[in-house]
Amino acid sequence: MRDHGGSATSVTSAAPRCSGRATSVPRCPLVITLRSAQKVTTASRGLARWCQLPLPSSSSIRIDDDADASSEGGALVPTSRDVAKLAGVSQSTVSYVLSGKRPISPETRKRVEGAIAQLTFQPNAGARALASQRTQVIGLVAPFGVTSDHSGLLPFIETIARSVRDHDHDLLLVTNDEGADGLVRVAGRRIVDALVVMEVEARDERIPVAAGLDVPVILIGVPDERAGLPCVDLDFHAAGALAVAELAAVGCRSAAVLGYSSAEIDRGINYVPRFLEGVHAGAARLGLPLTVVSPVELERASVDAALDEVLSVESDEGELPGLVLPHTEGVAGVLRALADRGLVPGRHLGVVAMSTDAAAEEFTTPLTNVSLEPRDVSRRAVETLFRLLEAPADAEAPGIELVQPRLTRRASTALPPALAAAQLTA
Amino acid sequence: MRDHGGSATSVTSAAPRCSGRATSVPRCPLVITLRSAQKVTTASRGLARWCQLPLPSSSSIRIDDDADASSEGGALVPTSRDVAKLAGVSQSTVSYVLSGKRPISPETRKRVEGAIAQLTFQPNAGARALASQRTQVIGLVAPFGVTSDHSGLLPFIETIARSVRDHDHDLLLVTNDEGADGLVRVAGRRIVDALVVMEVEARDERIPVAAGLDVPVILIGVPDERAGLPCVDLDFHAAGALAVAELAAVGCRSAAVLGYSSAEIDRGINYVPRFLEGVHAGAARLGLPLTVVSPVELERASVDAALDEVLSVESDEGELPGLVLPHTEGVAGVLRALADRGLVPGRHLGVVAMSTDAAAEEFTTPLTNVSLEPRDVSRRAVETLFRLLEAPADAEAPGIELVQPRLTRRASTALPPALAAAQLTA
DNA sequence: CTGAAAGCGCTTACAG
DNA sequence: CTGAAAGCGCTTACAG
Numbered sequence: 001m002r003d004h005g006g007s008a009t010s011v012t013s014a015a016p017r018c019s020g021r022a023t024s025v026p027r028c029p030l031v032i033t034l035r036s037a038q039k040v041t042t043a044s045r046g047l048a049r050w051c052q053l054p055l056p057s058s059s060s061i062r063i064d065d066d067a068d069a070s071s072e073g074g075a076l077v078p079t080s081r082d083v084a085k086l087a088g089v090s091q092s093t094v095s096y097v098l099s100g101k102r103p104i105s106p107e108t109r110k111r112v113e114g115a116i117a118q119l120t121f122q123p124n125a126g127a128r129a130l131a132s133q134r135t136q137v138i139g140l141v142a143p144f145g146v147t148s149d150h151s152g153l154l155p156f157i158e159t160i161a162r163s164v165r166d167h168d169h170d171l172l173l174v175t176n177d178e179g180a181d182g183l184v185r186v187a188g189r190r191i192v193d194a195l196v197v198m199e200v201e202a203r204d205e206r207i208p209v210a211a212g213l214d215v216p217v218i219l220i221g222v223p224d225e226r227a228g229l230p231c232v233d234l235d236f237h238a239a240g241a242l243a244v245a246e247l248a249a250v251g252c253r254s255a256a257v258l259g260y261s262s263a264e265i266d267r268g269i270n271y272v273p274r275f276l277e278g279v280h281a282g283a284a285r286l287g288l289p290l291t292v293v294s295p296v297e298l299e300r301a302s303v304d305a306a307l308d309e310v311l312s313v314e315s316d317e318g319e320l321p322g323l324v325l326p327h328t329e330g331v332a333g334v335l336r337a338l339a340d341r342g343l344v345p346g347r348h349l350g351v352v353a354m355s356t357d358a359a360a361e362e363f364t365t366p367l368t369n370v371s372l373e374p375r376d377v378s379r380r381a382v383e384t385l386f387r388l389l390e391a392p393a394d395a396e397a398p399g400i401e402l403v404q405p406r407l408t409r410r411a412s413t414a415l416p417p418a419l420a421a422a423q424l425t426a
Numbered sequence: 427m428r429d430h431g432g433s434a435t436s437v438t439s440a441a442p443r444c445s446g447r448a449t450s451v452p453r454c455p456l457v458i459t460l461r462s463a464q465k466v467t468t469a470s471r472g473l474a475r476w477c478q479l480p481l482p483s484s485s486s487i488r489i490d491d492d493a494d495a496s497s498e499g500g501a502l503v504p505t506s507r508d509v510a511k512l513a514g515v516s517q518s519t520v521s522y523v524l525s526g527k528r529p530i531s532p533e534t535r536k537r538v539e540g541a542i543a544q545l546t547f548q549p550n551a552g553a554r555a556l557a558s559q560r561t562q563v564i565g566l567v568a569p570f571g572v573t574s575d576h577s578g579l580l581p582f583i584e585t586i587a588r589s590v591r592d593h594d595h596d597l598l599l600v601t602n603d604e605g606a607d608g609l610v611r612v613a614g615r616r617i618v619d620a621l622v623v624m625e626v627e628a629r630d631e632r633i634p635v636a637a638g639l640d641v642p643v644i645l646i647g648v649p650d651e652r653a654g655l656p657c658v659d660l661d662f663h664a665a666g667a668l669a670v671a672e673l674a675a676v677g678c679r680s681a682a683v684l685g686y687s688s689a690e691i692d693r694g695i696n697y698v699p700r701f702l703e704g705v706h707a708g709a710a711r712l713g714l715p716l717t718v719v720s721p722v723e724l725e726r727a728s729v730d731a732a733l734d735e736v737l738s739v740e741s742d743e744g745e746l747p748g749l750v751l752p753h754t755e756g757v758a759g760v761l762r763a764l765a766d767r768g769l770v771p772g773r774h775l776g777v778v779a780m781s782t783d784a785a786a787e788e789f790t791t792p793l794t795n796v797s798l799e800p801r802d803v804s805r806r807a808v809e810t811l812f813r814l815l816e817a818p819a820d821a822e823a824p825g826i827e828l829v830q831p832r833l834t835r836r837a838s839t840a841l842p843p844a845l846a847a848a849q850l851t852a
Numbered sequence: 853c854t855g856a857a858a859g860c861g862c863t864t865a866c867a868g
Numbered sequence: 869c870t871g872a873a874a875g876c877g878c879t880t881a882c883a884g
Binding site for chain 1: 873
């Protein structure tokens with residue numbers, strides 16, 4: 001047993017003796033005796049302060065700390081061996097009671113559970129991982145610091161963390177700074193059982209590395225070459241088509257897309273072309289004239305230029321095109337630029353944006369949006385990952401799962417009676 | 427060694443034999459022989475597909491897979507014992523080369539490092555944790571789902587994750603759904619070595635629990651009763667004082683605070699009173715008349731009412747009060763309401779908001795802000811936590827660390843020449 | 853400067 | 869339905 005930092009303090013643990021290693025102050029019933037006043041050290045001073053006791057100058061103090069008393073500074077942690085002894089069963093029985101991997105008689109179970117409760121036993125995760133080859137931890141590779149804004153990231157992290165907990169696992173955050181090495185590290189050292197890789201790029205250096213790991217990996221996003229790895233993502237093609245279909249439905253005679261920022265395009269994020277293809281396909285099917293301006297940067301000047309270009313293409317009847325705003329971060333800037341021109345979404349022109357519902361409702365004119373469904377995508381990713389984790393090695397590997405986007409009509413496509421009427425009679 | 431799912435496949439690993447457990451396909455040099463064509467199973471089919479080989483009908487195939495080839499589907503992972511054998515040293519020497527905990531001769535080191543590289547050895551985290559009683563994982567208890575918006579949360583998570591990696595540890599995310607039980611679980615099972623608890627409330631049920639754990643805990647935020655736990659937070663008192671001082675400096679003759687939302691107040695977040703106290707103290711020192719309206723909800727009606735109240739208190743000279751907006755989430759709504767009234771920040775009245783610099787610059791009129799400094803706070807928290815983790819048991823326990831806020835003047839307090847001049851001559 | 857060996861606290865065939 | 873024991877892959881006194 002380790003000394004408590006000063007020879008003045010001696011610790012004697014009373015029965016039942018725990019077999020665990022002492023970190024500092026045992027959690028078992030104990031007696032602390034301060035032997036000599038002269039030799040009182042910082043450690044014993046600290047301890048006394050902790051216990052809210054005056055530091056005695058030349059007497060001994062007694063602390064009766066019961067088993068589940070929570071005093072900081074370390075504890076002699078009970079093991080499953082202690083539980084077994086107390087319950088009068090073998091250690092394996094304790095393990096089986098915990099895991100449910102074999103039938104246990106009701107009486108035995110009761111005794112074991114009682115002992116567990118009495119000792120406030122909690123299984124050691126490291127020992128369990130070593131013996132079972134399962135860490136019960138999932139790694140999440142999150143794209144911190146790649147782009148400036150990441151407000152959209154949080155719902156993913158949150159939902160993934162919760163879903164993983166629903167499967168009795170924990171979530172380890174792997175920042176993207178480490179790149180592919182991070183994947184190799186957490187998988188190779190068996191820190192995690194499986195990985196979720198977020199925001200994969202079209203040609204992502206992490207893909208071949210991830211495919212070579214001997215733990216299951218799921219991608220959020222769809223790279224050009226997925227190397228056999230399962231992917232989950234929003235159906236951005238459908239999202240693009242949905243956006244133009246809405247504009248057509250409310251009577252817009254043409255559509256214009258104010259594209260992504262060049263930062264986003266340069267990163268080769270695969271949803272950019274997928275969304276634009278969807279827009280094109282949708283417009284073509286509906287016979288809607290389409291203009292795409294891309295890239296559009298977040299800066300005011302770039303937004304103004306793009307808007308000028310788009311608004312100059314008005315139709316013969318002086319009608320403005322319906323606007324599709326795929327770039328969530330840029331939406332606020334475009335709306336501001338519209339306001340500067342005295343243009344009100346839903347009155348002078350239709351606007352559909354890719355954004356969360358919450359963000360869409362925040363604007364002066366609530367926006368019709370196509371939701372990014374981060375929660376659905378995250379949940380699906382985790383479900384698939386656990387199916388993979390539990391699947392026999394010969395199971396069918398899942399492919400690409402696409403979550404269908406959802407459009408919610410709000411004021412920004414509530415077009416004027418004239419247009420709406422035209423639409424109704426059409 | 428585990429069977430590969432079908433009796434038709436036998437796997438023989440060539441020297442050097444690895445001592446690790448086979449999950450599926452060994453990573454060591456190996457020979458795979460398909461014995462009988464009739465008995466080809468799904469498993470062996472899957473294997474063949476993987477290897478990009480046609481499935482032979484009645485012959486045996488040979489695959490020479492070298493040690494660092496990365497083929498999915500499992501691997502016979504090398505252990506430090508394999509490294510030791512290959513390097514001709516003892517297992518303990520391998521461990522010491524890795525940990526640097528005792529001097530190693532250059533030649534020995536070279537041989538060991540060579541063997542590690544050759545086998546692409548990575549130490550098993552579970553085994554290491556079990557033997558060393560250190561998991562190298564820090565837990566972060568993040569307040570997911572407590573409030574609606576959490577964009578402000580991300581910089582904390584990001585910075586904490588990075589800082590923790592700088593100390594060669596990983597970050598485990600503990601969602602707040604589990605409440606105090608989550609702390610007990612990850613600490614008690616030794617899933618983490620230490621904890622960061624975010625957004626602590628004034629009377630937080632997690633505090634006494636956290637204080638009873640036998641792992642170091644650091645709080646971000648300052649509860650009423652910190653139970654001896656170290657805290658790191660922004661100095662909200664100073665922030666409040668800084669905000670009114672700025673308004674006074676640019677010539678405002680009175681100040682008004684549009685307070686927090688009742689949701690935030692109800693949660694008993696400790697920075698609410700601290701900030702307001704700072705505002706009061708600052709205003710008192712400067713002799714600035716002060717109005718505080720609180721709560722102010724995020725809803726338009728509430729903002730309008732608060733603004734009406736505040737703007738009616740104009741001075742004899744018809745001057746409007748300077749506005750302090752402590753509630754980051756509510757800033758956008760207040761600005762919109764001001765715009766509706768034709769009031770421009772920095773022209774008709776001064777405005778100072780609590781917000782990140784990035785957010786402050788996003789508004790039509792860039793805002794003078796007092797930064798929340800999430801990165802500084804996070805970094806300090808992690809530094810203190812590791813000091814705690816490495817400190818001897820008798821070390822001095824740290825108390826409350828307050829990070830000083832920083833004010834950046836922008837257009838919203840660039841008041842009209844008349845006022846500025848008045849201020850200069852004063 | 854290095855090695856042999858015990859031990860960390862579980863799980864899981866194996867045996868009954 | 870239960871137990872005895874091997875073993876997971878490291879670290880760390882102990883010994884030289």
